[in-house]
Amino acid sequence: MNETIRIIVVDDHAIVRSGVKLLLKKEAAIEVIGEAGDGDEAITKTMALQPDVVIMDLTMPGGKDGLEATLEIKKMRPEVKVLILTMHDEPEYLFRVLKIGASGYILKNALDTELISAVRAVAKDQVYLYPTAAKQLVTGLIQTSDETDGFESLEQLSAREREILVLIAKGFSNKEIADQLFISVKTVETHKRHIMEKLGLTKRHEIVNFALKRGLLDSYE
Structure with missing residues (x-):
């Protein structure tokens, strides 16, 4: 300058x-x-x-x-x-x-x-x-730290993983998710494991909380 x-x-x-x-x-x-x-x-x-x-x-x-x-x-x-x-x-x-x-x-x-x-x-x-x-x-x-926490991690999810994340948060079982998406239960379990690893979550209720905080369930009504 x-x-x-x-x-x-x-x-x-x-x-x-x-x-x-x-x-x-x-x-x-x-x-x-x-x-x-x-x-x-x-x-x-x-x-x-x-x-x-x-x-x-x-x-x-x-x-x-x-x-x-x-x-x-x-x-x-x-x-x-x-x-x-x-x-x-x-x-x-x-x-x-x-x-x-x-x-x-x-x-x-x-x-x-x-x-x-x-x-x-x-x-x-x-x-x-x-x-x-x-x-x-x-x-x-x-x-806003709690609200924004995890958004970068969310971007790491594939479209299929986001879809499964929402279904899990809505309370569907692995079998029900597999039937809806025409995939095997084993595939659902694999996706679920990857989702939890990427988001740093360990329990199902944490997935529900994560989805609710970010308004993901509203987007899929």
């Missing part, structure tokens, strides 16, 4: 873009090289101007929103840092933008000094979160 941090400001409100640019203009070694009013324009400008940091709004009418634009930018220019500047302080937005590769998340009602700190932090390949966001992130991870 150059000594000067090169920035593109993205927001559908011209007055917001002007305010951010005016603020950044006062700072040494920070230069606003472009601006965009929607996600599509943000992508085009990023590809053409190759900034160090894109300050990105989340909700923008017409074309791609901030989430979609961030995802596209990180796919095509992974070295570009995206700093989300938004009015949304809901945890779900925070989780989503971090998951798709954003380097920071700050609210529009933040102090001017916070935005400057955020820009400098993400430019140095650090992650910046507004003060209460870190607490939200940790709390959210704790609350």
Whole structure:
């Protein structure tokens, strides 16, 4: 990265873009090289101007929103840092933008000094979160740990194994499952063993709990 941090400001409100640019203009070694009013324009400008940091709004009418634009930018220019500047302080937005590769998340009602700190932090390949966001992130991870546990393991199951998992959870015996799927009882037992090994389960009731927590039974009604 150059000594000067090169920035593109993205927001559908011209007055917001002007305010951010005016603020950044006062700072040494920070230069606003472009601006965009929607996600599509943000992508085009990023590809053409190759900034160090894109300050990105989340909700923008017409074309791609901030989430979609961030995802596209990180796919095509992974070295570009995206700093989300938004009015949304809901945890779900925070989780989503971090998951798709954003380097920071700050609210529009933040102090001017916070935005400057955020820009400098993400430019140095650090992650910046507004003060209460870190607490939200940790709390959210704790609350969802039980719900998300095992999803990666679930992806390891074949289509047939998932089918058998659901039937087991619904209470069907090995013989009944074999009859429904036109396979042998021995094959069902083999699949069941593989399922339990892959999911780290040891008892039938654990299979039922696993399926219920992940809404698998609802999908097969």
